[in-house]
Ligand SMILES: Nc1ncnc2c1ncn2[C@@H]1O[C@H](COP(=O)(O)OP(=O)(O)OP(=O)(O)O)[C@@H](O)[C@H]1O
């Protein structure tokens with residue numbers, strides 16, 4: 001077999017670029033891989049300086065080649081770090097996404113007879129396929145990672161929502177229990193109360209009748225009758241009964257009145273009665289709520305009002321919205337330990353009415369800002385804040401298809417803007433509390 | 440201590456290593472124009488556990504590359520995480536190093552060091568072995584059991600770049616069969 005011929009053929013058939021240089025970087029040999037891609041035959045470039053032929057990469061090539069010459073040790077170039085040392089176009093010119101060939105290059109020392117290195121052989125491997133596969137995979141894994149992170153965030157949100165739901169479920173359960181109890185108690189209280197009234201009336205009459213009999217007996221002047229009467233009254237301690245009876249009845253009636261007041265409050269708490277959807281004037285609501293919160297605000301806070309005129313009524317659950325206002329007003333009052341200003345503003349913005357409650361308190365730091373609506377998030381000392389105020393307000397406003405916007409510059413104060421659509425949520429029919437509207 | 444090598448063989452090997460490493464260090468120093476000190480090469484047998492412990496550190500990056508020839512095995516290079524910038528500057532890299540250029544630097548460095556060691560070692564013993572491309576080695580992704588461990592001989596040498604925090608350990612691991620080849624060559628030398 002003709003070995004040199006075989007070597008020569010192999011050199012040109014292998015899917016590898018082979019280029020041999022001497023210590024002056026002059027090309028001694030390159031195979032068809034190089035000539036096919038540069039369009040320059042070996043004969044045309046033999047003896048030319050490789051660094052000058054590829055000036056863009058000459059510094060890098062020189063470094064690598066020098067290292068081989070000095071150390072007599074192979075050196076490598078990776079597509080990950082230096083993807084396109086030789087500006088060869090992609091091996092997939094038609095279907096490939098990439099336009100340049102990705103290359104791994106080995107720089108090998110070629111030993112001469114006396115084993116001192118003079119020549120360097122470059123072996124270029126086309127790894128475009130591998131590189132694009134690898135890159136696609138990396139993209140994919142980055143995407144997966146991102147999706148994973150999103151999923152995690154979603155999970156956290158979910159568990160948060162779940163605990164919030166649990167809380168509101170608890171509240172709803174308490175509400176339902178309260179409503180049930182209130183309803184059960186309401187009937188007996190009703191007849192106890194009216195019976196007591198009647199009893200009071202009857203007792204008054206009985207006492208009057210007794211008085212009348214006493215008068216009749218004394219009119220007879222009969223000592224025996226009079227003595228018998230006195231005797232009997234004494235034995236029954238009638239003097240005390242007569243005195244105590246009206247008091248007892250009055251106390252009982254007062255008591256039952258108080259009980260029915262409590263029942264009424266229970267019903268209110270369970271929102272059985274106050275979830276009604278109706279058009280309402282938000283400024284009126286704000287002002288009424290302000291009266292309730294007044295004792296928290298009275299001395300230390302100066303109130304400034306700026307209400308737009310002719311604001312339309314907003315279709316909402318007024319009591320719930322007032323609850324939101326109350327939370328905001330109380331928060332503002334609690335934020336301003338010392339003297340401060342409370343700015344109340346109302347205006348219309350397209351199809352919404354906006355109510356702003358702004359204070360000149362310490363404001364809210366950005367890391368707290370993110371958590372304000374979290375249930376149980378509070379910076380107030382144990383026992384003084386439950387951290388539910390804003391979370392409840394948020395869910396009420398959400399139910400109205402509105403939003404709460406918060407702006408705060410720490411040190412200067414905080415502003416809470418409640419934005420509610422004038423027409424209310426589009427479909428109130430499936431909202432809780434709407435049965436009142438229908439009935 | 441090694442039970443595979445006699446004291447005499449070990450001393451001879453150590454002496455050979457010493458000479459070849461010195462040459463390697465010189466060549467490297469010439470290339471990057473900086474002073475390099477190196478430790479006396481150690482020839483040790485370690486247990487699988489000890490071997491594995493080598494990689495339980497966050498002080499070093501690791502690379503590995505295999506070699507093939509009359510002796511076979513792998514070269515593992517431990518490169519200090521501290522001081523890579525300094526050596527990057529010497530080696531003409533653009534600073535500050537980003538993730539990609541740091542990897543490139545590590546691989547180039549490992550290749551130079553490992554190549555120098557292996558060359559010196561094999562030329563002294565008239566053996567031949569060709570190194571493949573180094574790759575970054577992340578040992579924590581591997582289990583100790585997956586190390587093919589029988590009678591592996593470790594030749595270890597430390598390089599230090601003067602004036603920097605950079606240092607590096609080269610560990611040449613010989614496969615079981617290659618140890619016998621090595622012993623044969625050593626005996627030839629000792630008989631002369
Ligand atoms: N106007 C404000 N200025 C500064 N911080 C505020 C203001 N409003 C609310 N915050 C902050 O938001 C936190 C949460 O408020 P939220 O109303 O939900 O709960 P709370 O007021 O702490 O307790 P609760 O309202 O249940 O009594 C408060 O603890 C406070 O740190």
Ligand SMILES: [Mg+2]
Nearest residue numbers: 327331389390
């Ligand atoms: Mg509050």
